[in-house]
Amino acid sequence: MDWGSILAETVNKFFGVQAAYFALAAIGLNIHFGYTGLLNFGHAGFMAIGAYGLAISLQNGVPLLLAVLIGLLAATAFALLLGAPTLRLRADYLAIVTIAAAEIARILFRATEIAGFNTREYTGGSTGINGFADPFKDLNPYTGSVDLWFVSFSRNDAWTVTVGWALVLLSVLFVHLAMRSPWGRVLKAVREDEDAARALGKNAYSIKMQSLVLGGLFGALGGMIFVLGQSSVQPTPQDLGAPKTFFIWVAVILGGTGKLWGPVIGSMIFSALLQFTDLTLRGFQEEGIIPTWFMDGVQVGQVRFILMGLGLMLLMAFRPQGIFGDKRELALDVR
Amino acid sequence: MALLLGFWSGTAAAQDDEPGFRGTLTATPEEGDRFPVEGVRVVLTADGAEVGEATSGADGTWFIAAEAGSYNVAVDTSTFAEGISLKDPEATSRDLELSPGQSRNVLFALIEGEGGAAPNVKSDLERIPGLVKDGLIFGLIIAMSSIGLSLIFGTTGLTNFAHGELVTFGAVTALGLNKAGLHILLAGLIAVPLTAAVGAGNEVGLWRPLRRRGSGLIAMLVISIGLSILARYLVLYFVGGRRETYNQFALQTDGYDLLGFRIVNREIWIIIISMTVLLAVAFAVNKTKTGKAMRAVADNRDLAESSGIDVERVILTIWIAGAGLAGLGGILFGLNQGVSWNMGFELLLLMFAAVTLGGLGTAYGPLLGSLVVGLFINLSTLIVSSEIKNVGALLILGVILLVRPQGILGRGERIG
Numbered sequence: 001m002d003w004g005s006i007l008a009e010t011v012n013k014f015f016g017v018q019a020a021y022f023a024l025a026a027i028g029l030n031i032h033f034g035y036t037g038l039l040n041f042g043h044a045g046f047m048a049i050g051a052y053g054l055a056i057s058l059q060n061g062v063p064l065l066l067a068v069l070i071g072l073l074a075a076t077a078f079a080l081l082l083g084a085p086t087l088r089l090r091a092d093y094l095a096i097v098t099i100a101a102a103e104i105a106r107i108l109f110r111a112t113e114i115a116g117f118n119t120r121e122y123t124g125g126s127t128g129i130n131g132f133a134d135p136f137k138d139l140n141p142y143t144g145s146v147d148l149w150f151v152s153f154s155r156n157d158a159w160t161v162t163v164g165w166a167l168v169l170l171s172v173l174f175v176h177l178a179m180r181s182p183w184g185r186v187l188k189a190v191r192e193d194e195d196a197a198r199a200l201g202k203n204a205y206s207i208k209m210q211s212l213v214l215g216g217l218f219g220a221l222g223g224m225i226f227v228l229g230q231s232s233v234q235p236t237p238q239d240l241g242a243p244k245t246f247f248i249w250v251a252v253i254l255g256g257t258g259k260l261w262g263p264v265i266g267s268m269i270f271s272a273l274l275q276f277t278d279l280t281l282r283g284f285q286e287e288g289i290i291p292t293w294f295m296d297g298v299q300v301g302q303v304r305f306i307l308m309g310l311g312l313m314l315l316m317a318f319r320p321q322g323i324f325g326d327k328r329e330l331a332l333d334v335r
Numbered sequence: 336m337a338l339l340l341g342f343w344s345g346t347a348a349a350q351d352d353e354p355g356f357r358g359t360l361t362a363t364p365e366e367g368d369r370f371p372v373e374g375v376r377v378v379l380t381a382d383g384a385e386v387g388e389a390t391s392g393a394d395g396t397w398f399i400a401a402e403a404g405s406y407n408v409a410v411d412t413s414t415f416a417e418g419i420s421l422k423d424p425e426a427t428s429r430d431l432e433l434s435p436g437q438s439r440n441v442l443f444a445l446i447e448g449e450g451g452a453a454p455n456v457k458s459d460l461e462r463i464p465g466l467v468k469d470g471l472i473f474g475l476i477i478a479m480s481s482i483g484l485s486l487i488f489g490t491t492g493l494t495n496f497a498h499g500e501l502v503t504f505g506a507v508t509a510l511g512l513n514k515a516g517l518h519i520l521l522a523g524l525i526a527v528p529l530t531a532a533v534g535a536g537n538e539v540g541l542w543r544p545l546r547r548r549g550s551g552l553i554a555m556l557v558i559s560i561g562l563s564i565l566a567r568y569l570v571l572y573f574v575g576g577r578r579e580t581y582n583q584f585a586l587q588t589d590g591y592d593l594l595g596f597r598i599v600n601r602e603i604w605i606i607i608i609s610m611t612v613l614l615a616v617a618f619a620v621n622k623t624k625t626g627k628a629m630r631a632v633a634d635n636r637d638l639a640e641s642s643g644i645d646v647e648r649v650i651l652t653i654w655i656a657g658a659g660l661a662g663l664g665g666i667l668f669g670l671n672q673g674v675s676w677n678m679g680f681e682l683l684l685l686m687f688a689a690v691t692l693g694g695l696g697t698a699y700g701p702l703l704g705s706l707v708v709g710l711f712i713n714l715s716t717l718i719v720s721s722e723i724k725n726v727g728a729l730l731i732l733g734v735i736l737l738v739r740p741q742g743i744l745g746r747g748e749r750i751g
Contacts, residue, residue, distance in 0.1 A: 039553065041560065085736040092494040092556060093736060096687045099496075100729040103684055111723045130434060232434055242680070246564055249557070298353055302572045309565030316557045317545065 028218030045102025050220025256325030371395025474709025483657015505662025534658020
């Protein structure tokens, strides 16, 4: 077993496309859960809507920046639709509605026709959309693969990673400024005690709605980087369904909710951790340490989900504030 | 559970996420349910050269492993059994792309009878009785599965996202016993208590300690989501990703023609079992001492405790009964639509819709809400295609939260 290459690939994942788009989506979820206490369990829905908005627009010849804007507008509409019936109610209703709405979005993207209207022409049905990312790839300034002393990326990945991390840094800066502002303080006040915030004349419903929209925009951006990176968007659960939402949740909680850099660091560690377990298990398998009757190649891929579920449970039970979080900043008992 | 499932996990060789092409060949007869077609040769060609082939198994499934690329997938019509033909006689092959690591489903629509002949298409009006029947049956299944979800919420405040996995567990355990040779009725009789035991284990091993530690409801909600993922992928790990059917009642066409619709024996069994169980539950909740204690705890926990009710015992009883019912619901769901590793999660969203519609925390709310959701889903196929029928139920959820968030039977107290 080649520990050197396992280590190298793990380090690569710290800075790879996955860590970057996880981080973007996690920054959004951190605005929802960490700063406002909103239980958004449909983050993959925001990612899917951003991704499809971008892909369908690009496919139909819309310029790149306008296509991004269309994806963001679609995500805004989705957030408003989700927030309207739920944000006045107890926190767990938002959880139920968001998880359902993300699933609705995915089913609709997968459908071939909706009430007689042929949607496959636009969404590609269960095949999704492939090869729409050329306008993005054409901007690639790199001429070949990129090798730094600790990471190496193919030409395409290098460009996606550059754009992805640039967006992450801008987003962190934005969140930093937003949370220092009076608006950010109201957001935290609503998380801590909604009634108190209301008593002081703050419109809690409106503030929560603004937070839902804002976080959703980052989710949509994350989805866009994700599908631009693989230049394909597919309505599978692994790509844009509930499992993806839960991955982002683990990343946020791991890094520390309500912390500026928490979601970014959580995403990097979690991406690397996933890669490391995957490669180690496959290595053990090739060496015959794990017999194939116990775990075959397909099952190795499933182990990461089992570990993710276990990780989410253990983190929440024993260290809900994550690695860098502060327990006092945790919105666990809002109702 | 690992041991129980281990002995037949080997059968699921071609798993859902292995890259390649796959499909299930089923034929639609003029009357009755679709049935699988065995022994059909499927050929995969790339650039005119044959690169793989497969023959459909007893359950109609076939799988050809393939790397990424452009392919042509064709069925060999000469291998069709007597009386089977393609719905569209021209559509013998299909040009498809495979992206890296992708597993693509390829459908070939087969019918029993001559190809090209218009299948017996019913008008919308004629379809309504059959859809109402399907809707009521599905509603009964949702109702049975979701009573526990509602009562657990009512007594402990826990929004249990892992409830769907109890449904899956019941169905999958019965499937394992069924494949080992037991008749499904017998397998069900063993699987339901096992699911109830898992429910009790959930309460005693996880939720009770967490409540004692003073974990918040939100933390417990997130933990239940973690548990749901853990359990779901454990089932996938040990059982595999294929949808399987029980040995009995799977493709039954025996039944009765009633006023404008046909009901098969399997469906009669589902109705009898679920109606009996639901009536028994209603009686128990209404008349027995434990049932009264349950309602008291759901109503006001502190008041119930101070009047001498052993709240922890009542909660444990609810977990046992609720999990057993969920397991039974899963078995009936499996009878109707086949068993798969994520069936419980799919049902969970509908259960939430049903429970919220009826009134979260009430005993009868789930029943009412489930029937409405079941009917609505099936009747909505009059307007939308059946692949997106579940969307309707989830839309109901949004609407009911806007206009009457406490549900039809819930009390109008403030829940904001």
